[in-house]
Amino acid sequence: MKRRALLSVAASLGASLAVGTLISGCSTNSPSSSGGSSGPVDLTFVSWDPHMDSIVNIWNAANPDIHVSLVVPSQGADELVTKFITQNKAGANPDIVKVEYQSLPALISNSVVVDIGGYVPDIASKFDASALAQVKFEEKIYGVPQDFAPLVFFYRKDVLDSLGLKVPTSWDEYAQVARAVNAANPKQFLGTFSGGDPGWFAGLSQQAGANWWSTKDGTWTVAVNDKASTKVADYWEGLVKEGVIKRDPFWSTQWSAEMNDGTLVGWISAAWAPAQLPNIAADTAGKWAAAPLPAWKAGDATTGIWGGAAMAVTTNSKHPEQSAKFLDWLNTSEEALAAQIKTINIYPAATKGRSLPELDKPPVFMSNQPDYYKMIGQIAPSARSFDIWGPNATLTFGAYRDGFSTALQNGTSLSAALTSMQKTTVDDMTKLGFTLSK
Amino acid sequence: MTTATEKPSTVLDSDRRTSNRLLPPKRKKLRSSALPVFLVMPAVVLMAIITVAPAIYAFVLSFMGRKVTGGLLGGGTQEIFVGLNNYVAALTDSEFWASITRMLTVAVVGVPATLILATVFALCLDAKRARLTGFTRIAIFIPYAVPGVVASLLWGFLYMPATSPIGGGVIDYFGSTTIFFSVANIAVWGVVGFNMIILYTAIRGLPAELYDAAQLDGASELQIALKIKLPLIRPALVMCGLFSVLGALQLFNEPTTLRPLANAITSSWVPLMKVYSDAFVTNNIYQGAASALLLVALTVGATVVVNAVGRRLGKANK
Numbered sequence: 196m197k198r199r200a201l202l203s204v205a206a207s208l209g210a211s212l213a214v215g216t217l218i219s220g221c222s223t224n225s226p227s228s229s230g231g232s233s234g235p236v237d238l239t240f241v242s243w244d245p246h247m248d249s250i251v252n253i254w255n256a257a258n259p260d261i262h263v264s265l266v267v268p269s270q271g272a273d274e275l276v277t278k279f280i281t282q283n284k285a286g287a288n289p290d291i292v293k294v295e296y297q298s299l300p301a302l303i304s305n306s307v308v309v310d311i312g313g314y315v316p317d318i319a320s321k322f323d324a325s326a327l328a329q330v331k332f333e334e335k336i337y338g339v340p341q342d343f344a345p346l347v348f349f350y351r352k353d354v355l356d357s358l359g360l361k362v363p364t365s366w367d368e369y370a371q372v373a374r375a376v377n378a379a380n381p382k383q384f385l386g387t388f389s390g391g392d393p394g395w396f397a398g399l400s401q402q403a404g405a406n407w408w409s410t411k412d413g414t415w416t417v418a419v420n421d422k423a424s425t426k427v428a429d430y431w432e433g434l435v436k437e438g439v440i441k442r443d444p445f446w447s448t449q450w451s452a453e454m455n456d457g458t459l460v461g462w463i464s465a466a467w468a469p470a471q472l473p474n475i476a477a478d479t480a481g482k483w484a485a486a487p488l489p490a491w492k493a494g495d496a497t498t499g500i501w502g503g504a505a506m507a508v509t510t511n512s513k514h515p516e517q518s519a520k521f522l523d524w525l526n527t528s529e530e531a532l533a534a535q536i537k538t539i540n541i542y543p544a545a546t547k548g549r550s551l552p553e554l555d556k557p558p559v560f561m562s563n564q565p566d567y568y569k570m571i572g573q574i575a576p577s578a579r580s581f582d583i584w585g586p587n588a589t590l591t592f593g594a595y596r597d598g599f600s601t602a603l604q605n606g607t608s609l610s611a612a613l614t615s616m617q618k619t620t621v622d623d624m625t626k627l628g629f630t631l632s633k
Numbered sequence: 634m635t636t637a638t639e640k641p642s643t644v645l646d647s648d649r650r651t652s653n654r655l656l657p658p659k660r661k662k663l664r665s666s667a668l669p670v671f672l673v674m675p676a677v678v679l680m681a682i683i684t685v686a687p688a689i690y691a692f693v694l695s696f697m698g699r700k701v702t703g704g705l706l707g708g709g710t711q712e713i714f715v716g717l718n719n720y721v722a723a724l725t726d727s728e729f730w731a732s733i734t735r736m737l738t739v740a741v742v743g744v745p746a747t748l749i750l751a752t753v754f755a756l757c758l759d760a761k762r763a764r765l766t767g768f769t770r771i772a773i774f775i776p777y778a779v780p781g782v783v784a785s786l787l788w789g790f791l792y793m794p795a796t797s798p799i800g801g802g803v804i805d806y807f808g809s810t811t812i813f814f815s816v817a818n819i820a821v822w823g824v825v826g827f828n829m830i831i832l833y834t835a836i837r838g839l840p841a842e843l844y845d846a847a848q849l850d851g852a853s854e855l856q857i858a859l860k861i862k863l864p865l866i867r868p869a870l871v872m873c874g875l876f877s878v879l880g881a882l883q884l885f886n887e888p889t890t891l892r893p894l895a896n897a898i899t900s901s902w903v904p905l906m907k908v909y910s911d912a913f914v915t916n917n918i919y920q921g922a923a924s925a926l927l928l929v930a931l932t933v934g935a936t937v938v939v940n941a942v943g944r945r946l947g948k949a950n951k
Contacts (some may be wrong), residue, residue: 271728273914274913274914276916277912277913277914277915277916278913281918282915293833300706303706304701304706304710305710306710318681332705333705333706343934390896391893397763397855404836410705413705415705430740442893442896443896444893444895444896446893447793447795447893447894447917448790448795448894448896449793449794449795449796449894449895452793452795452796453795456795480698564791586701586706587915589914589916590915590916591909593900593914596899596900597899597901599897600897600898600899601899603896604896604897605809614813623915626698627700627701628700628701628702629701
């Protein structure tokens with residue numbers, strides 16, 4: 196009985212691909228020319244946003260010729276990327292997929308998504324340079340940015356006020372406040388360092404000036420353990436070792452409980468946090484406030500980015516033109532953006548979306564901070580990302596989870612974990628055949 | 634002692650039923666040599682499609698790799714033959730061996746605990762003075778009916794400091810050492826009832842005259858349990874040991890479910906988790922296939938060893 200379970204693991208491993216290769220012969224690798232306007236077309240769209248269905252319904256009601264069916268995935272975002280790559284070989288991908296920015300290069304390198312620049316020629320003019328940089332590679336546009344997520348510092352205003360502490364504006368001040376909070380109540384902490392969230396650490400490194408991936412003339416430079424990232428790792432390692440910052444990963448039940456019961460009184464997060472907080476710390480609604488991320492140098496407004504996603508059209512899609520049109524509407528039209536801000540609480544990537552009246556009202560959870568979106572609007576232009584996300588960023592992210600969790604568990608050096616992330620990333624890119632400078 | 638082998642026969646039963654339906658009574662003239670072949674066909678075909686074919690495919694995949702060509706992002710990507718590279722990579726990867734070591738650590742804690750607890754429960758239930766045996770038997774067996782993921786979530790909440798009713802605030806259940814006991818505990822809790830039933834059934838199958846004779850000779854209840862029942866159920870114990878070892882090799886649900894709760898468990902904590910994360914998280918299906926096949930070899934090896942040891946123990950007994 197048990198042995199069968201083992202074999203079936205090996206079996207399913209093979210099975211998913213077996214089907215893949217059988218059918219791959221029939222899949223087309225160029226945009227299909229059958230996108231004519233004869234009769235209504237049906238598009239499938241994979242997205243994990245809560246309430247996305249209501250926005251898709253608006254489109255379907257207005258466009259009887261292009262019907263979109265929403266599929267809510269059951270996997271996490273990383274596993275979804277692997278699934279798309281596998282399904283691509285089988286020609287079984289949905290027409291439109293939502294993908295986090297750091298995974299888009301992996302999909303491009305596996306020929307999973309197509310250039311949509313030709314279908315929606317004016318798309319580039321609807322975004323600013325930093326949003327566009329996430330989807331534009333070698334002059335081709337592989338997706339439409341949905342949201343933009345600069346790092347923001349969230350804190351319990353009531354707790355900091357009662358302790359007479361000022362909101363930290365620099366990382367030095369952040370460390371002082373962390374010590375003060377913990378000194379006033381040894382069971383209270385200003386934050387936690389998460390070994391489970393590589394995108395978060397990447398954002399913190401971006402703020403410090405890191406550039407994990409960059410390219411020049413078709414050659415890659417990988418610098419996961421560059422000076423800036425090492426500085427960030429050392430800074431947090433110091434606070435964790437001092438015991439003033441916890442080391443529980445985000446999103447665990449333990450962490451939610453601590454956020455909710457006031458053990459944690461701060462969270463370095465991103466613009467989308469108010470949409471998540473009601474599920475994490477429902478009892479603390481109205482007690483939080485948001486402020487710009489503490490700076491390394493006084494007066495430097497630079498921040499990083501955590502998450503954010505684009506939507507792309509797959510190579511498998513038989514209707515790339517209609518799919519691109521839907522994405523254009525979904526992420527750049529006032530109607531759809533207003534609905535997304537209201538129901539999904541996104542901070543839109545499209546330039547036009549950032550001046551919508553919907554942004555005058557704060558998200559429900561932040562009702563005590565009426566200018567929430569105004570503040571986000573002010574910090575968004577100074578958010579920087581890496582030049583480009585590597586074609587194997589998911590592997591790098593996996594190496595972060597393993598390396599940093601273990602280092603936090605055993606109290607070993609975080610910068611050593613960064614070095615092993617660098618090695619894992621470079622080894623894999625070399626093995627895959629990318630050209631690396633060294 | 635034959636009781637434990639009854640479980641697989643339920644599968645055969647259902648196959649037999651289907652074949653009977655396919656075979657109306659009129660066709661009784663079918664040559665006797667062809668009939669057995671015909672009867673096993675459905676099972677063989679299913680096995681070929683569901684197990685053998687994918688296993689062969691996984692075998693082929695384990696010799697392949699991915700290579701990108703041209704362009705910054707390597708727009709073209711092809712499957713190439715890489716020989717034994719994936720196997721070499723797996724065998725020289727210290728993380729692969731570390732994951733095996735961790736699995737064995739859990740096994741060293743879990744397998745003896747399972748066997749000892751199951752034996753003690755079975756002997757106690759069979760003791761003359763035992764009361765409420767029906768209820769107790771079911772109560773010990775019920776965790777086996779709880780799916781592994783659910784059990785792990787349940788125990789996760791018991792372990793987590795924020796929600797723990799069993800001292801999670803004082804004891805760190807996710808510590809570097811305690812984690813092995815925490816994981817083993819969940820597995821043991823799940824399977825001890827199943828093993829107990831096997832052993833209990835074996836004890837019930839022993840002839841009662843043995844006990845009468847022992848009693849006449851003045852043996853106490855405890856002496857009967859330890860000196861008569863225990864040696865006689867040794868074959869059943871060996872089988873329970875085999876099940877437990879195979880269960881340990883397939884450790885996956887428990888650590889995977891506990892993983893997001895703490896830093897102690899990495900994505901390659903046990904071999905099966907490494908196979909999973911190679912294939913489905915870091916998108917190296919080829920490496921995953923190679924590791925999976927190595928694990929199959931390991932499982933077969935462990936089965937042979939446990940069987941051999943068990944047989945020797947059985948002989949020593951006679």
